Amino acid sequence: MQIPFNRPYLTGNELRYLEDVIRSVREGGHLSGDGRYTQKVQDFIQSRFGAKKALLTTSCTSALELATRLLNLKPGDEVIVPSYTFSSTVNPIIMAGGRPVFTEIQEGTLNIDPEDIRRKITPRTRAIFPMHYAGISCAMDEVMELAQEHDIKVVEDAAQAVNAKYKRTYLGTIGDFGCYSFHETKNYVCGEGGALLINTDDRAIIERAEIIREKGTNRSKFHRGETDKYTWVDTGSSYLPSDLLAAFLYAQLEKLDEIQKSRMKVWNAYYSALNPFEAPGKIRLPVVPDYADHNAHLFYILFRDERTRDSVMKGLKVQGIHAVFHYIPLHSAPVGLGLGYRKEDLPLTEEMSGRLLRLPMYAGMRDEERDYIITALRDQFRSL
Template sequence: MPKIAFNKLYLTGREEKYISDALAKGSVSGDGYYTKKVSSFLEKTFNLNKVLMTTSGTHALEMASFLVGFEEGAEVIMPSFTFSSTANAVLKAGAKPVFAEIKANTFNLDPLDFENKITAKTKAVIPVHYGGISCEMQQIKKIARANNIYIIEDAAQAVNSFYQKKALGGIGDLGCYSFHGTKNFVSGEGGALIINSEDQSLIKKAEIMREKGTNRSQFLRGEIEKYNWVQAGSSYLPSDILMAFLLAQLEEIETITARREKIFHYYSQELRKFLEEDFLDAIPELPAAKKSNYHIYYLKFKNQRIRDFVLQELNLAGIKATFHFQPLHSSPMGKKLGYQKSDLPITEAAASSILRLPIYPDLSFSNLKYIIKSLKKIFKELKLVGG
């Protein structure tokens, strides 16, 4: 019986070479040679206005929240079906997270519930592109503009995903990427803040915030004679060693994506027919306007009991499958903010019934066939007992 990991680090073969080169250059702190190379790569590849590399996707979200500038009592609408970083960034910047429902077929923010949650205090919305599949950005953007609301895209899972041929992270006012070890393209820890506004004062403010509140970036460019502390900030710059690793990954972005795509479509080809059964509710769907990076492959079952049974059986078969986000609104912190489990029933139903399958570039075809064979065996048992 094989032991199949849920996720495995994929190495392109150039990571060590670039790290050694970074060490040889003698400068491994922030905004070094490789950091600049990565920023330029992302800007050119995805046609992004300005990319600032950060120490994590979490820090990119924090920077975006501080840049918007939330006054006391401000509210920010977001899905509850996301990682805690989305809400923590807002809280850290002094605003209140307002949790809205997701769409049952995508697990992305429901534009209608976003609109329903808008009040006079609403300052921003954070659409989270779940699994690398875009939110309904045209609708969200229309609602946000009509209500003078900032859009901060949480594109942590969506590097190399697109909506209407526009790179995710590059549609809202600000965007945030993650290069955490669990993502498609990794640096271990790392992220990026995308500034889509052409307002140069906003870019300048972000650079200063990222450089511990100093105007050091201007000094390094020769624009000023010395640098000083000019505003509040923090240390958001990643080491050039991490960016050397990331560049090696990004140079293989199409190869990595193509390998994931092949696995994604094989799963769908083999599993779509089970949607006719009374135990399986949904698999990922890709509308024509949305190009995915194939970050996640999930199965949504009719209820938690079935999901937990399938998860248990897969693990017994040596296949490491897993569930995903626990809703923020019904977490201990969410309850402190005044939410109850019953507030978002679609979110709760999704969180309790979703199961994620292994998907990574080095997943062999023999292991992939074994996963499908194991699922079919489990599904046969479910059919025999009526789900």
């Protein structure tokens, strides 16, 4: 049997909604962004997750870029980020002239460690970018308290955390800004896509976000009839996706509960089947604190060391099972080293990254596929 690492799930309405957009062109509709489906998706994110304002973007990367622009960083300003994350969390900080201050993770959740944030705050700190790894929430009370104490902003990288919660509040709606991903490897997808959640009623911030997203123009305001001129008012980029992508995404979000249920079934099956191997110390499974309602975004196993992880990964490959690891810590990647970091600066991050393996995880995984993976793992664990 061949089992991919990821297989995008289709709900069945994607083609119908895509066709709807294409047909609407004959009646004066358009394929570009901010059409009927963009509005539907944004309304959904606002009403279901409780964001004050949601703007659909071309990716989570562009949502992070947009959020960072809204922080008005000045050269030398510092932003506290985990090193155990994707490059997209950190690129915008550097692009805006700021300096990323890489921070250690907590051993349980692999999320940013509030104690280390506290140690790293300086008079130059402008923001904290927590990333909710595996859709399991960071310790948000501690993060928000530190931010309030030092009057700094919080941008949640919730790329993996759509539909996950911290103490009954949806992730992405707690910080000043939240960023979602709808890339095909995420829970709800449209190929490439994202959203910026703006958690304030401040009209000036919302309007500036719309302007940056529309190549620095006030097109959104013009379309609403709030200005009689459509013109260049700031510097910006092209962060607004086509309404075709929004239509695809709407077909997914409509079936949010069905998708979540299907992923959770796989996650729970992995957890209960592999749990017996934890007590003898062969592996460690994900830790979900009481404050977190996760979204079964990914399932990882931590092994004793890198050698064991690599040998299990190879063994699974021989059986046609595609398991992968990530992230190579950013502080010890070429760009991080170029910024002056050394591998030994964040020892826990380095260690965890070397021990971690991600199992195939997707909605709609067939029971035979899941059982085949579990049997293959059990066989390998016996010899650990």
